[in-house]
Structures are given as structure tokens and as C-alpha cells.
Amino acid sequence: MPDLRDLIDRFDRLVASAHGLVPDSALENAARVGRRARDRRGFLGDTVVVALAGGTGSGKSSLINALAGEVVAESGAQRPTTFEPLAWIPANPEPGLVRLLDSIGISERIGQDRLPWLAVIDLPDTDSVSEDNRATVERVLPLVDAVVWVVDPEKYQDRVLHERFLAPLARHGDRFVFVLNHIDRIDAADVDQMRLDLAESLEADGIVGRTILTTAADPPLGAPIGIEELIDAMRSLGDAKVVVERRLIADLEDAAIRLARSAGVEDASGTGFNSRWQEVLTTASEALASDLLGPDTIGEAGRVGSRVARLSASIRARSAPPSTVAVSASPAGGTRAAIDTVDLMISELADAIGSEHAGPLREVRHDVEPQVRGAAVSTGTAAEVDLGEPPSWWKTAGFVRPVAAVAVGSVCHWLANVFELGGPIPIVAAVVAAVATWLAVGAFVSASGRNWGSSAVLRQREHLAGVAGRELDRRIGRPLRDALRVRASVGAAMTEFELVRSALGADD
Ligand SMILES: Nc1nc2c(ncn2[C@@H]2O[C@H](COP(=O)(O)OP(=O)(O)OP(=O)(O)O)[C@@H](O)[C@H]2O)c(=O)[nH]1
Ligand SMILES: [Mg+2]
Structure with a gap:
């Protein structure tokens, strides 16, 4: 059964075949549609796949534990705690999901029945100056439905995060979700101001109108906070993904027809x-x-x-x-x-x-x-x-x-x-x-x-x-x-x- 990726491959071949036959501007417009589809296609299956990204200690592993309702990912005071990325995925994963994890090299997989429509990938932290970590985020981005950026009250304005990660990746902004974690450690009155500040910094990065959730994934006292809202946000990503996929297919089709026309091919019937x-x-x-x-x-x-x-x-x-x-x-x-x-x-x-x-x-x-x-x-x-x-x-x-x-x-x-x-x-x-x-x-x-x-x-x-x-x-x-x-x-x-x-x- 072909999927969106196959369609994009065929589209790219169509663009290549029209080389020299249509004006460069028409070729470039079509190529842009192909690139955008490739960047935005997300995970090509029914599972909603999200990747957690953020600085060390922001609480990524703790969020997975909170979603799981038990400790499945190592979290701790020692920085960084997570060296090897892990994935918390449905106990019966779709073959496409297994292929995705294989392709990005995540071998540690924890099966779950709690949210069988959801897969969460815990990426390595974004603090390490290593370019590799950004490369990992960039590589994973087109393949997942969303990246959840987890920030904490100390580091949500962190320069490294904004300059090295968010601003350069702003074109993917419509698939970003932001989680301000550790809110149990700040006054309730400051939480809203912090959200506003974060929204402003994001705007400066070129990312506008994104959801900013507030959570306490692992408060020392009491139950985690804001986890239901996080689950709801991810569920609506699942609904949005069907819409996004249809839109990408329609965009590709329009661009293919326009390109073929400008190459003088009305349909595929040829001239005999x-x-x-x-x-x-x-x-x-x-x-x-x-x-x-x-x-x-x-x-x-x-x-x-x-x-x-x-x-x-x-x-x-x-x-x-x-x-x-x-x-x-x-x-x-x-x-x-x-x-x-x-x-x-x-x-x-x-x-x-x-x-x-x-x-x-x-x-x-x-x-x-x-x-x-x-x-x-x-x-x-x-x-x-x-x-x-x-x-x-x-x-x-x-x-x-x-x-x-x-x-x-x-x-x-x-x-x-x-x-x-x-x-x-x-x-x-x-x-x-x-x-x-x-x-x-x-x-x-x-x-x-x-x-x-x-x-x-x-x-x-x-x-x-x-x-x-x-x-x-x-x-x-x-x-x-x-x-x-x-x-x-x-x-x-x-x-x-x-x-x-x-x-x-x-x-x-
Ligand atoms: N008070 C409080 N502590 C939290 C919260 N979330 C996580 N922590 C604590 O913060 C520390 C770091 O959390 P982790 O979940 O390990 O952070 P991480 O983002 O996975 O860190 P790396 O794996 O190093 O990238 C742990 O000691 C957690 O118990 C929270 O919402 N409130
Ligand atoms: Mg961790």
C-alpha cells in the first residue's frame, strides 16, 4: 500500500523529468511544494508520534513517567540523565513505527497499553553544545507528528535553546508544542507572565501562535499537574494529522498538474x-x-x-x-x-x-x-x-x-x-x-x-x-x-x- 512518502517520491521524479522543459521558476515552485511536503509529512500511520526535546533536567523523562503513570524512563538529579534516547510506544506498534525507530536508531522501546494511539520519543537534551543533538532533532522532525519542547522556569529563555534550535527550525513551527514544566516551583501568579514571555521569545524566533502548556511532571508532593491537558493536546494532533495529510496530497496534486501542463503534457496518455x-x-x-x-x-x-x-x-x-x-x-x-x-x-x-x-x-x-x-x-x-x-x-x-x-x-x-x-x-x-x-x-x-x-x-x-x-x-x-x-x-x-x-x- 503506497503512502504519502511514495507520492512525494513520484512527485520529485516528475519534477526531475520536467527539467529543461519548463521555465526554471515553474520548476522551483514545484520543487518547493515537494520539499514542504517532505518536511511536514509527519508519521505516516495512525499512531500519533511525538518527540520530546528540551534542556537537560527540564523534565522530559519525568513527563514520560507521568504519562505512563509509573516510572519507565530514568529521571534524576544527575545531569544529563538520559544518554540514550528511548521510546514509549504502543505495545502493538504499527510496522511503520518500528521502521521509524529503527531508522533513527532508537533501540530502547517500552511498550504501553495506557494510550495505545500515542508514541513518545525521549530525545537527548538540547543543552549539549554538540551539533549532533540539533542534527538529531532535525532528522526526526519530518518523521514525527510533533516535537514537544519541554522547558523549565530557569531556562525557558535559554540562548542556546532559542538560537541554536528554535530559530533555525522555525519553519517547522506549526508542529511544535511547548510545555513549561516545573510549575510547582513557581508562584501561580508568575505562571501566566512566564507564558507570555515565552510566547514573545518564540515570536522573535519566528514561531507564532503555538500551544504553551504548563505542567509539573514530577512534583515532590502530590500528583503530576497538567498531564490531562497534555494528553488532550496530543490527541488533537492526531485529528489534525489527517487534515494535514489531505492538504499535502492536494498541494502535491495541484503542483503536479500545473507542472505537467506547463511541460505540455495535458494527461498521461502520450502522443502515440x-x-x-x-x-x-x-x-x-x-x-x-x-x-x-x-x-x-x-x-x-x-x-x-x-x-x-x-x-x-x-x-x-x-x-x-x-x-x-x-x-x-x-x-x-x-x-x-x-x-x-x-x-x-x-x-x-x-x-x-x-x-x-x-x-x-x-x-x-x-x-x-x-x-x-x-x-x-x-x-x-x-x-x-x-x-x-x-x-x-x-x-x-x-x-x-x-x-x-x-x-x-x-x-x-x-x-x-x-x-x-x-x-x-x-x-x-x-x-x-x-x-x-x-x-x-x-x-x-x-x-x-x-x-x-x-x-x-x-x-x-x-x-x-x-x-x-x-x-x-x-x-x-x-x-x-x-x-x-x-x-x-x-x-x-x-x-x-x-x-x-x-x-x-x-x-x-
Ligand atoms: N519539582 C519538580 N521537579 C521535577 C519536575 N519534573 C522533573 N523534575 C525533576 O527534575 C529532575 C530532572 O528530570 P528529568 O525528567 O530527568 O529531566 P530530563 O529532561 O529527562 O533530563 P535529561 O535526561 O538529562 O535530558 C528530576 O530530579 C525530576 O524529579 C517538576 O515538574 N517539578
Ligand atoms: Mg531524561
């Missing part, structure tokens, strides 16, 4: 170029080949073939019959037809992808006429077509012909006598039958010769069409494919995006 080009190539190369061989060559070859056959069958023949036919190449309408066919196809293609994207196609189109003529020249043709060896049975037919005529005539004469036809009938029947047989064999040989001659030219035409087709493909097909290739990859990337989008199924 390959099959259309194959048709055009066949028509154009056949038209060229028939021009190259001349319009009359087939007829002439038939006549020559018929003569060769008759000569071969003639027992009086002394000289070898001719076996070639002259090519009467006089380029007629074929080359023009080839040029028009290719030109029409390119203009249809240009219409299909929209005139503002058809620049590269127009360049190829300008060149069509010289390229088609060039293909004709490169294909070339000989001055004559070799008809090949005449079939040997024609000679046999030459001997068989008189024998057959005499035999058929004799049979007819005999039959006339058998039926007692009197007078000149037997002799007339014999002569008529003999002459008819003679003519029939001659006509048969002649027709077969005509067929032999024209087939040789047709074979030659097929060969020329093949050569012309390769030439046309090299001279026109290749630049066309180059002009369309980038666009086709945007189409493919858009299809992939749309597939994942519809699998996610969250319609707004």
Missing part, C-alpha cells in the same frame, strides 16, 4: 508517436521506392519477362534472352507524397502537444523536404533491374508444345473416327485441337513470364523501400524522437504520480 510514425514511414518509404524505380518499370518488366519466356520456349531460339529491364526513373508524385505525409504527421503532433511546446518539432518540420529528398538520393537505384535466371521449365515447354499439339490433334482425330463423324470433320477437329493446344501453352508460358518479370521489380521495390525507410528514420524519425523524448518522460512520470495518488484515495 511510435505507432503513428511506423505507418507514416511505411507509406513514405513505399512512395519513395516507387518513384526511384519509375512508374512504368513494373509494366516494362512484365513485357520483358513475357518475351523472355516466349523466347526460352522457342525451339528456334539461338541467342540468350535478355535478363534485365531498364529503370525509367522519372520522379513523379511519390516523393512529393512522402514529403506531404511526413509533414502532416508532424503538424498533427505539434497540435497535440500545444504550439508553445512545439519548438523542437517545428525545427524538424522545416527540414522535412530536404531530408526526404536526401533519403531518396542516399537510397539510390541502379539503371536496370536484374530479372534473374529464367525458370528452366520454359525450355521444356518449348519441346512439349509441338508434341502436345500433335498429341491432342491425334486424339481428336481418333475420337472423331470412333464416333463415326464423316467427311472432313476428323481432320478439321485434329487441326483445330492442335492449334488451340499450341496457343494455350504459348499463352500460359507468356503469362508466367510477365509474372516473373514484374515480381523481380516488386522485390527490388521492397528492398528499396526498406533502405529508404531506414534513411527516413535516421534523418527524420530520430530527431523527432529526441524532440519528444523529454516530454514523454514527463508523461510517464505523471502517470506514476497519478497511480500512487489514486491508490492513496484521500479526496479532499
